[in-house]
Amino acid sequence: MSLRHAILALLTVEPMTGYDLFKHFESSVGYVWHAPDSQLYPMLRRMEDEGLVDGEEVSWGQRGKKRRYTATAAGIAEFRQWMNTPLEYTRERDPIHLKAAYFEWAEPESARAQMLAHRDHFAERLAQWQLKVHEIDTGTSPMLTKRLASIPAEEHAATVAFKRFTYEGMIAHAQQEIEWAERGLALIDQLAH
Amino acid sequence: MSLRHAILALLTVEPMTGYDLFKHFESSVGYVWHAPDSQLYPMLRRMEDEGLVDGEEVSWGQRGKKRRYTATAAGIAEFRQWMNTPLEYTRERDPIHLKAAYFEWAEPESARAQMLAHRDHFAERLAQWQLKVHEIDTGTSPMLTKRLASIPAEEHAATVAFKRFTYEGMIAHAQQEIEWAERGLALIDQLAH
DNA sequence: GTGTTCATGTAAACTGTTACATGATTCC
DNA sequence: GGAATCATGTAACAGTTTACATGAACAC
16 A cells, blocks of 8 residues: 555655656655556556545647646545554565575576676665765755755754665665675585585 | 465475465465465465476365375476576565655654564564574474485585575564664654654 | 657556455364 | 364455557657
């Protein structure tokens, strides 16, 4: 149920089209919660039916049109309620750790390649998240700037701090995965002599 | 596609019933890849249709019966191939980090409770994974003992090392999440004065 | 005029969760 | 005799991925 709330979180800043949201889910928010366009458009229609957002047809160019969505009062209430509801934790389901437990079944070169891919995957994410922290620190994040402009000054510190705190967690996780992958590479090499 | 491979991994050690597998997916393997019984039974039937496992009816008590599954040669080949195939990484989808990014919308007590729950969740997992490492180190893991008995002595070191390596990764992750939650608690308290 | 971006969907397949449903065996 | 464990499923729903499909606007 997080997708609708991630959408609401974005729409509390400003009205957006499905495509605007998609762009955010590909970058910024997408580094914490990703969603493809094929999931966004139907979800927006559904949220409109549920009264969480208001859709409004806007003309675009000569013949083009687009649908701009605004969070309703009910949508904002729903988002706030979700924010106050504890998460239910799901059980572990971690494909790379599952595989690592049985690496003796893989060719050493293949296990090696998979650990390298793991390291590279998180190195990329790490760079993205570090960039986000840099944007927060330098005030160059457009979304955050817009959000701060829409709330009273005394709430700015908390808003900025929680964003930074989130990305710090993602960064620490990426660093831990990179270290683990490197220990894996050393282990594979050691076992193969 | 990991569930079928996790099942195959267990069945390479010894034949098992759906219920046996379910027990393992609740504890041991379940700490890396969990699956409920309602997912296991249909999957086993499907894997039997696909020729990955052999199901054999076994009588149990007076009138009871159960179905014991054995990995076929095709199943073992499939598992080995999966082990040599690089994983496709999915994009981020992390509900607690998504929420943390918008904690200014939550009541401080609620945000606090959620960070405490996060810490406690991973503290529990941490204890489980540490116990697994302890079992590996002391040779008291029944599944690992059975597996070692089924393979040549020169493969024992690698088999044990990869299991330990897996749980070390899970442990490092749990520790990182606990530290993050504690930083979150400190931040929430600081912002509330 | 061409390529990129903006724009919006449908459909099928698969994965996963939760609830419902049943009954035998074993141990105390 | 009752409780815990062993045993096996179905059904409905929710969430996700991937592929298919289309077309306008804008910048060069």
